[in-house]
Amino acid sequence: MSATRAGLLSDAIRLLAEAGVGDPARDARLLARWASGLEAAAFAARLDEPPGVDEAARFATGLGKRIARQPMSQIMGSREFWGRRFEVGPDVLDPRPETETLIAAALAGPAPRRVLDLGLGSGCILLTLLAEWPCASGLGVERSAGALAVARRNAEALGVAGRADLQPGDWFDAVRGRFELVVSNPPYIPEQEVEALEPEVRGWEPFAALSGGADGLAAYRAIAAGLEGALAPGGRAILEIGAGQEDDVAAIFAERGFALAAAHRDLDERPRALEFRRASEHPGRF
Numbered sequence: 001m002s003a004t005r006a007g008l009l010s011d012a013i014r015l016l017a018e019a020g021v022g023d024p025a026r027d028a029r030l031l032a033r034w035a036s037g038l039e040a041a042a043f044a045a046r047l048d049e050p051p052g053v054d055e056a057a058r059f060a061t062g063l064g065k066r067i068a069r070q071p072m073s074q075i076m077g078s079r080e081f082w083g084r085r086f087e088v089g090p091d092v093l094d095p096r097p098e099t100e101t102l103i104a105a106a107l108a109g110p111a112p113r114r115v116l117d118l119g120l121g122s123g124c125i126l127l128t129l130l131a132e133w134p135c136a137s138g139l140g141v142e143r144s145a146g147a148l149a150v151a152r153r154n155a156e157a158l159g160v161a162g163r164a165d166l167q168p169g170d171w172f173d174a175v176r177g178r179f180e181l182v183v184s185n186p187p188y189i190p191e192q193e194v195e196a197l198e199p200e201v202r203g204w205e206p207f208a209a210l211s212g213g214a215d216g217l218a219a220y221r222a223i224a225a226g227l228e229g230a231l232a233p234g235g236r237a238i239l240e241i242g243a244g245q246e247d248d249v250a251a252i253f254a255e256r257g258f259a260l261a262a263a264h265r266d267l268d269e270r271p272r273a274l275e276f277r278r279a280s281e282h283p284g285r286f
């Protein structure tokens, strides 16, 4: 008699635990269900049946990748972000729930006519904002050709490609004109700390999307240097930051004439998205 789904599942949990995976039961179940193509309830009701041949092969392949510590999103090919599905692969940063803090902060303000996203990755920030603001258009820049291709497919899939100008470039290279909203989730991990991150991140996510140079702040310096020319009068710039970077990043922007208008906190209560305005337009916080 061939093994049932339940039997394969318990073998998989043991193998993932041996590989050091953080939540082996959750991942094994998600992989098994993904391989089956069934909805959660149908899958649960059919645990005592053996899987089909294709399903078993898909499960074995996925399991092998997870044992090699490839992230679940890359194995399954997508990740949910702000309620929408984004294609994800080894060329892009896996969209993080923390980044939804930036989305909430942006949506709490007035809808802009044009949004600029520096460092698109999967496009999760810009494309979410365009989907939420049907009258806005946006420019997104990304220096990795692989990531740009993923972002373009995501724009098509979400039906916002007609309003999203996605261009290759390094920070402000491809930027023309001014924007009422500038957003970015730049790489901000100090270079020498990348190696100490968990295997899923250091082994599978693009180094360039993670490393912010020796002190983790290189991208903020580049963005602060070009922001004056790209931000429309009265506009807002919202940037994601790493743990403990609030004061350093605020100082970098203050030097260029931008005042910290708000520090938006994530679910752990850490300042996660800093909102800047021109200091001349926002004297309050100084």
Ligand code: GLN
Pocket (backbone or CB within 6 Å): 092, 093, 094, 095, 096, 099, 119, 120, 121, 122, 123, 124, 125, 184, 185, 186, 187, 208, 209, 210
């Ligand atoms: N904007 C993308 C994201 O937030 C990519 C960010 C990055 O590559 N550092 O996921």
